[in-house]
Amino acid sequence: MTFNILISDPLSEEGIYPLRQAEGMNIVIDTNSTPEELAMKIGDYDALLVRSQTQVTREIIEKGTNLKIIGRAGVGVDNIDLDAATERGIIVVNAPDGNTNSAAEHTMAMLMSMARKIPQAFNSLKNQQWDRKAFIGVELKNKTLGVVGLGRIGAEVAARAKGQRMNVIAYDPFLTEEKARKLGIDFGSVEDVLKAADFITVHTPLLKETRHLINKEAFEIMKDGVQIINCARGGIIDEDALYDAIVSKKVAGAALDVFEQEPFLDHKLLTLPEVIATPHLGASTFEAQESVAVDVSIDVVSFLNGGLVQNPVNLHSVSKEVMLKIAPFFDLSEKLGAFLSSLSDGVIEEVNIFYSGEVATNDVRPLTRNTLKGLLKRNLGDHVNDVNAKFLADRIGIKVVENKSSTTKGFLNLLTVEVKTTNGVRRVAGTLLNGMGARIVKVDDYPVDVVPEGHLLYIKHKDQPGAIGRVGTLLAKENINIAAMQVGRTIIGGEAIMMLTIDKYVDNYDVKDLVELDDIYEAIAIDL
Numbered sequence: 001m002t003f004n005i006l007i008s009d010p011l012s013e014e015g016i017y018p019l020r021q022a023e024g025m026n027i028v029i030d031t032n033s034t035p036e037e038l039a040m041k042i043g044d045y046d047a048l049l050v051r052s053q054t055q056v057t058r059e060i061i062e063k064g065t066n067l068k069i070i071g072r073a074g075v076g077v078d079n080i081d082l083d084a085a086t087e088r089g090i091i092v093v094n095a096p097d098g099n100t101n102s103a104a105e106h107t108m109a110m111l112m113s114m115a116r117k118i119p120q121a122f123n124s125l126k127n128q129q130w131d132r133k134a135f136i137g138v139e140l141k142n143k144t145l146g147v148v149g150l151g152r153i154g155a156e157v158a159a160r161a162k163g164q165r166m167n168v169i170a171y172d173p174f175l176t177e178e179k180a181r182k183l184g185i186d187f188g189s190v191e192d193v194l195k196a197a198d199f200i201t202v203h204t205p206l207l208k209e210t211r212h213l214i215n216k217e218a219f220e221i222m223k224d225g226v227q228i229i230n231c232a233r234g235g236i237i238d239e240d241a242l243y244d245a246i247v248s249k250k251v252a253g254a255a256l257d258v259f260e261q262e263p264f265l266d267h268k269l270l271t272l273p274e275v276i277a278t279p280h281l282g283a284s285t286f287e288a289q290e291s292v293a294v295d296v297s298i299d300v301v302s303f304l305n306g307g308l309v310q311n312p313v314n315l316h317s318v319s320k321e322v323m324l325k326i327a328p329f330f331d332l333s334e335k336l337g338a339f340l341s342s343l344s345d346g347v348i349e350e351v352n353i354f355y356s357g358e359v360a361t362n363d364v365r366p367l368t369r370n371t372l373k374g375l376l377k378r379n380l381g382d383h384v385n386d387v388n389a390k391f392l393a394d395r396i397g398i399k400v401v402e403n404k405s406s407t408t409k410g411f412l413n414l415l416t417v418e419v420k421t422t423n424g425v426r427r428v429a430g431t432l433l434n435g436m437g438a439r440i441v442k443v444d445d446y447p448v449d450v451v452p453e454g455h456l457l458y459i460k461h462k463d464q465p466g467a468i469g470r471v472g473t474l475l476a477k478e479n480i481n482i483a484a485m486q487v488g489r490t491i492i493g494g495e496a497i498m499m500l501t502i503d504k505y506v507d508n509y510d511v512k513d514l515v516e517l518d519d520i521y522e523a524i525a526i527d528l
């Protein structure tokens with residue numbers, strides 16, 4: 001059997017050796033097609049290998065009628081429509097580790113070049129100027145580097161910065177005090193990091209939560225003369241806000257490898273002498289390119305030959321028998337995890353999942369992985385799936401405990417998820433109502449009956465007349481329409497919760513005024 005493989009971005013020739021030497025692989029390298037041309041020819045291929053340039057859109061995927069696997073030779077999969085691939089049963093694999101070192105080294109190169117104005121000085125020299133006054137830099141030693149996102153690359157950058165005798169302070173939703181102590185760095189909230197740092201480097205994925213994480217308000221709380229680096233993803237920093245912050249002299253320098261729109265030839269940030277930039281070169285080393293190409297090539301060969309893959313991004317690996325019995329709970333389990341990721345704050349230390357009733361008589365591990373997927377996705381992004389969710393939880397150091405009991409607890413089946421964080425314990429329970437779909441039936445100790453979908457608002461308040469009215473009036477003022485409402489309490493006159501379904505997406509900032517109202521204790525936006 002012969003498989004047709006299309007490589008549509010430049011990959012290392014050494015790196016695709018596993019593909020070249022495998023039997024039955026017909027490899028076509030075509031890195032010049034327009035999106036329209038790619039859409040025309042993709043139907044002939046079993047596998048597509050890309051970097052970040054090829055946009056693997058829904059249209060391309062839908063035209064890929066023979067496509068079985070998409071390999072991303074790198075980390076970010078934001079150029080691939082994962083939903084479309086999953087819907088079409090196409091597995092997406094990436095190479096998450098192969099370019100970590102190169103991206104970290106590039107970040108350090110940008111940091112040092114920026115601090116010592118090396119690109120600007122070089123340009124001046126090339127223009128036949130011997131100018132020693134215009135390019136006075138600053139030392140890194142004893143300065144503070146703020147790292148936002150301490151994953152693979154962020155942690156490598158932090159280690160290197162310590163080698164430069166810098167102090168490092170980091171924020172990552174999965175960073176605990178103990179982990180920070182082991183790494184010899186400080187930890188704090190995003191605000192702590194932004195306030196303390198002389199240099200700030202971002203290393204998060206680009207997600208709804210991280211888009212414009214560094215915005216006008218963030219610049220305002222930073223030190224005067226702060227310098228910023230982005231070697232992660234364009235869009236984490238609001239480019240207009242960065243421009244204004246540089247012009248107003250709040251920010252003394254910016255080093256950018258990635259941009260909101262790529263590629264480009266003209267960019268207003270590049271008109272500023274304080275900005276240095278590279279055209280998305282973080283992973284562009286011989287070593288990284290060979291390594292990521294080897295990793296995806298091995299996975300492509302293995303998958304096409306019916307084997308396992310090392311780095312699945314969207315694979316749902318559930319056996320048919322298990323699938324038949326537990327598939328109805330898949331969506332609910334993910335929603336319970338997602339619900340708790342918004343409800344709980346602090347660093348997650350432990351997840352307890354209680355299965356009771358009939359469902360508990362099955363192998364529920366795929367449901368547990370799906371719950372973890374829901375829980376982790378908000379911070380780790382779309383590459384978390386039911387296959388890699390447990391692996392990621394283990395890597396982060398989250399203890400996961402499955403508890404099973406065939407006792408029914410009032411429902412035929414009940415899934416209860418409990419998350420222990422550094423700030424306490426939160427719990428949510430859900431079930432499937434015969435013919436009526438999924439319901440959340442308990443939040444912490446409060447009984448409710450909520451459809452787990454759309455935009456929800458959790459509000460904790462005192463159980464007394466007027467609370468609902470005050471909340472309704474304030475939401476009306478903000479033009480937030482309430483579609484459904486549930487109130488739950490354990491004792492009359494004690495604490496109670498409201499669960500609202502609202503018509504539009506809001507974040508916690510949008511509803512922060514609710515907790516200023518009398519007897520309203522907590523207001524949390526939950527997007528399912």
Ligand SMILES: NC(=O)c1ccc[n+]([C@@H]2O[C@H](COP(=O)([O-])OP(=O)(O)OC[C@H]3O[C@@H](n4cnc5c(N)ncnc54)[C@H](O)[C@@H]3O)[C@@H](O)[C@H]2O)c1
Binds near residue numbers: 149203283
């Ligand atoms: N410039 C390049 O060529 C290049 C090369 C490789 C990777 N990247 C990009 O670098 C970034 C990091 O890659 P990685 O391999 O280290 O990923 P990773 O998944 O190992 O780490 C990302 C970290 O960001 C954290 N995070 C998520 N939301 C956050 C938030 N709101 N605030 C703070 N932290 C948050 C996560 O908890 C995680 O620890 C990605 O965007 C990736 O696409 C760029």
Ligand SMILES: O=C(O)[C@H](O)COP(=O)(O)O
Binds near residue numbers: 051
């Ligand atoms: O996400 C990544 O791996 C990097 O952004 C590298 O992208 P590239 O493969 O296009 O260089």
